[in-house]
Amino acid sequence: MQNLKIQEEVNSLMALGHHFDEQLKLASVDLGDFSDDDLALLDKCVQYYSLLHIHDFNLNYLRDFYSAKKREYIENRQTTVQQRVELQRIHSSIDEAARDVVILERFKAAAEERLIPDIVVMQRNSQQLATKQALLDRQKTLKIPKDFNIESIIEKVDSLEQR
Structure with missing residues (x-):
C-alpha cells in the first residue's frame, strides 16, 4: 500500500516535470541556456514552489519577475553611475582643497618669516616714544627768536647746495 502511494506520487511528479518542460519549450527556453547561478536560482524557485504546493507555472509571473529584476538592475546601474560622478566631483574638490592648503601653508610660512x-x-615702540619725548623736551628748551624766518634759511641752504 505504501509503495503504491509512493509510486503514484513519483508518477505525478514526473508528469508535473514533463508539464513544466513543455511550458519552458513554449516559452522557447532551454535549460542549457542558463548559467550555473541562474540554474541555482531556478532550483531555489522550484523548492519554494514545492514547499508552497504551487503546481501551475504561469509564464506571466516569470515575465513580471524578469521585468522587475531588469528594472532593478537598470536603477542600480544608474545609481552607480551617479555615485561615480559624485565621487569624481568629490575627488576634484579634495584635490582643489589640497592645492589651496599648499598655497596657504606657503603664505603662512612666508608671513611667519616676516613676523x-x-x-x-614693544621695545621699538618704547624707543620711539622715548625719542619723541626727548625731541619734545629739546624743542621746549630751544629759544627761537621772534623774527626768525625758516623759509629764508631753506633758500640759503638750497643756493649753497647748488654751488
Missing part, C-alpha cells in the same frame, strides 16, 4: 616678535615691537 616680528612682540617683545621687539
